[in-house]
Amino acid sequence: MTELVWITLALPLVGVALFAIFGNKLPSRGAGLLASLIMLAAFFAAAAAFILLANEPEGHRQVSQTAWTWLSAGDFRVGFDIWYDELTALMLLIVTGVGFLIHVFSIGYMKGDTQERRFFAYMNMFVFSMLVLVVSGNLVELLIGWGLVGLSSYLLIGFWHHKTSAVKAAKKAFIMNAIGDVGLAVGIFLLFVDLGTVSYSGVFASADKLSETQASIACLLLLVGALAKSAQIPLHTWLPDAMEGPTPVSALIHAATMVTAGVYLIARMNPLFFYAPKVLDLIVIIGVIGLLMAGAIAIVQTDIKRIIAFSTMSQIAYMFVGVGLSAYWAGIFHLLTHAFFKALLFMGAGLVIHALNGEQDTRNMGGLRKLMPKTYFCFVIGGLALTGIFPFSGGFSKDAILSAGLHVDSTIGWIAYVGGLVGALMTGIYTFRLIFLVFHRRMSPYAEKVAPPLIKHHGEGPRSMLWPVYILSIGAAFLGLLQIPGLTHVMSSWLEPISPHGMVEATAGQDWLTTLIGSLVGVIGIIIAAHLYLHESDAPERIRLGRGRLIAHALERRCYWDNLYEWMFERPVQWAASFLNRDVDATAFRWLPTDGVGTITAFFGRSVVVLQNGIVRSYALVFAVGIAGFLLYLLVRGT
């Protein structure tokens, strides 16, 4: 079993190595095929390992192995470990499976780009980094994976480096993630100081020795890392900008895998978070605020990918609520279904963008339903799953999170429940606003000009782009059946062993009630969206300029977070710099003669230049005399 995990881990690395070594010798078209085949092989290895693990008796589904030791000092030891249990197995399947489909999609999407090989090399590198992150058996290795996914994300967001906006977005993502990395690293240091170990097994075994304060501080620091990586308040501002990257990147990194790493981290470290209940409550509150804010912002966005990006942020906030309520399985379940339906939506958006020759503004779309029926169908499935309409996958997973709030029955639980339902209403509105804007209504002049000839010529897209979308649609539609309340409980029982202190799981009655209310709220959202956006009307614009103008302004400016950071960090530095330049430098040194500072430096320089006579023997003499003098001193001083 462990061999298969190692193979899964090694395959993408082999891919990167092949691209790095052979580079230009590989045919451009073959690059995508090669990368996809590697991903397929990795998926098969992961699936085989998963089956082997599932065949183990329950309670024995955890293996770990060390390839080599990096550093050891006394009892402390850090190595390159794998830790393969139920959670890792599931994450490996998601990363390699969805990763494979997105690689295939990329073959069609990136066709004609001059730098396909670089793209696929980065993609394989990302998958490798993500695998390191999820299979690691200790926190140091996790941090390495954590940093590597950040790097891959940076490289892929800035893939089209001739676009200034893409480069800026890449830098922003990298810096925000660096803040999170620091938090995570300091958290790991703290755990090492408190517990003397950084391996999962060591931390889990001795977590009960921590006082609540110690555990809370450590968990808070880990949470900083999780917030940055998963684009949650207050470190979320990079995610919408990250949409500057190619669409498959958005699907793979900024929807399905990397941004959910924060959820994975909290679920993985749950034995530690158990001792920090206040931090768990904080996670729920951050999640609720985040899902409401991101959902509301998504309603007013006009860029097709930004709408989906804010939706991603909102859905990850749901996952945070889930893990914060100690319903770890529900958070991971939503992670799984979200990987499918959000990758599906991104790839659907990719098809639309492809058919419109790179256009991303929804105002230049409309009426594409008749031209792109297959895309439309899949997109609606993804939309229904996202909205959480019964019986699509998102419904089951989101309702599992919400009913956990109902089950907990505390203030926090009720905040999560009500907030989550309001969020579900918003989800319905923004999702179907997007669908109506893109596929219904009258076709915009731009789309009318560009789309028909392209589609007549190419169809909705090459087969390599359509098939992944079909497969994801099946997943988005039916994955929820893994966990039908009262009937099946694949997810909750599979993930149950990862939490030694038990997980929150609602009763079937609470689940069904939530499903009913959730679907109802979702449908109401769809009706509101239909009322406002299904046909051209001036109602949305009236609201925007009328009674809702303050809210609309705030939402269009993304609730001023970017402005806040600009005023907090960018402006003070600029002020300080211009103050030093204009006032300090120009006035304080005015009394010196021209080049005053320079003259002083030059004087000192000239006075020591005589030592530099260029004769090597004299240097050697000084050297020898110096050492002899030092030894003499030691001799005289004794000891």
Add this chain to the structure above:
Amino acid sequence: MSVGIPSFLIVSAILFTIGLIGVLLRRSPLTILLSLEVMLNSVNLTLVAFSRQVGGSDGQVFALVVMGIAAAEVVVGLGLVVAMTRRAMVLDTDELRTLNG
């Protein structure tokens, strides 16, 4: 039967001093390199001698490493000498002082 450690140290110190004097007084790069070798090997002698005394093999390994590095250093040094000869430069370290201040 065995020679005491002081004898080794004395020989080593004498060799080291000879080498040092060579480096300081001679002006031909070739001779300087030779003197450097003498210095390095005097240190090797100390290493091996102490290693014998302690009984471990660490010192001997060190000596081998020193030899390896000395070989590399000589390669660079001789390469420079050859390059200088090719350019018909004077082989005198006191004349080669373009790097003065």
